[in-house]
Amino acid sequence: MAPNLEPFFKQVDTLSESFIERLRKAVAIPSISAEDDRRKDVVRMGQFLASELESLGAEVQQRPLGKQPGKEHLELPPVVIARYGSDVNKRTILVYGHYDVQPAGIEDGWATDPFKLTVDEKGRMYGRGSTDDKGPVLGWLNAIEAHQKAGVDFPVNLLCCFEGMEEYGSEGLDDFINDEAQKFFKDADAVCISDNYWLGTEKPCLTYGLRGCNYYSVAVSGPGQDLHSGVFGGTAQEPMTDLVRLLSTLVNTDGQILIPGINDLVAPITEEEKKLYAPISFTMANLHESLGSKTTIHPDKERTLMARWRFPSLSIHGIEGAFSAPGAKTVIPAKVTGKFSIRTVPDMDSATVTDLVHRHLTSEFAKLASKNTLDVSLQHDGKWWVASPRHWNFSAAAKAVKEVFGVEPDMTREGGSIPVTITFEQATGKNVLLLPMGSSTDAAHSINEKLDRRNYIEGTKLLGAYLHYVAEEPMSE
């Protein structure tokens, strides 16, 4: 029998303003994991989550992860783990999310202060972390509160695992999950992660695959310090000149990776797989809308979705040490470090990819016959993941989508990466479902990141409804 979700849904609507206040408080904490001097704010954000969970009656622990590898002066932020309910007659669902965010500054071009939640007349709630991943994490807390205030029995036991280093490669978390799989997480019957996005703006989706991410630094250094280009230009070999030439050998304008051997690692397309793309509700217009331009590589939806989901891509992110401010500083930087990443897919092996990257950059650098010094390193890697969506965890979520949004969800893969997904799957041996809250226009990682009020409030209903359907779903697989 379908659960009666009306009292819970009504309560979510009643509490919607206080849920937005909760998000406002969370966005105000600049928990940027990549910036050392923001580490105290990441820790503060973990404390905020822990205290919100405690006030909802959950048993909470903040577990230390030790020193940050390579930056031993810094403690990693704690993992916030919590248990809400311990009824042996109920299923136990483990939910994961992250409370750290990508860097953001008004000088990057934000229209509003990135750490002040700003809601416009269309209900777009702007702020760093609103969609990635503070809104979805708070969605679980909101669902607990709405059950309590509506007097509706919470349908499952909930285990939470919220980390503070996801945007920096989930440092330290794999070992923690493996250690706790048969301890704190041992009762989990299934896992749910809300940390990705719908394909468009109207139709929810359930996600069964992710690309992996190998993140590299390529440093070129020469002079002992930055130089005056009038005094030294034409007399010293310049690191930036070498680096720009190296970066240009990685990828072309149409996104083809130029590193020999990389594309040979990709699993061939099967006939069965080709049929998956046509029924997906996605148009090139959707892509143009979320991109904010028509500068797309592929002409049609099938090739675009394949490029995002099942082929690797290489993106060049920036150059540390380079002059990048407005104005016309005539400097020769002494050391510049290019940052690029490769999104990986089945069957790419991380160590093989790294070996090919090293060989390629070393050989291209040799061709320059430069007296400068090259240093290539892997900053972090996270594996791709593809699972079976034929599991009660997915059928429960599909019913919840139908109940809240009135449509059948699309079954999607995600171009982004959530490195711990496969760790949860392997360590617990349980099915993992990705159940996104945000939409394709949310601009995660970009300027003007936002979460629509509708996605947050209906998304809170979705997370709660999923827990009810999961409680009732018969076992399969």
Ligand SMILES: C[C@H](N)C(=O)N[C@@H](Cc1c[nH]cn1)C(=O)O
């Ligand atoms: C999809 C998820 N919300 C996300 O943004 N993941 C990051 C993970 C990552 C990998 N390296 C650094 N961060 C992403 O896909 O970039």
Ligand SMILES: [Zn+2]
């Ligand atoms: Zn992210």
Ligand SMILES: [Zn+2]
């Ligand atoms: Zn995220």
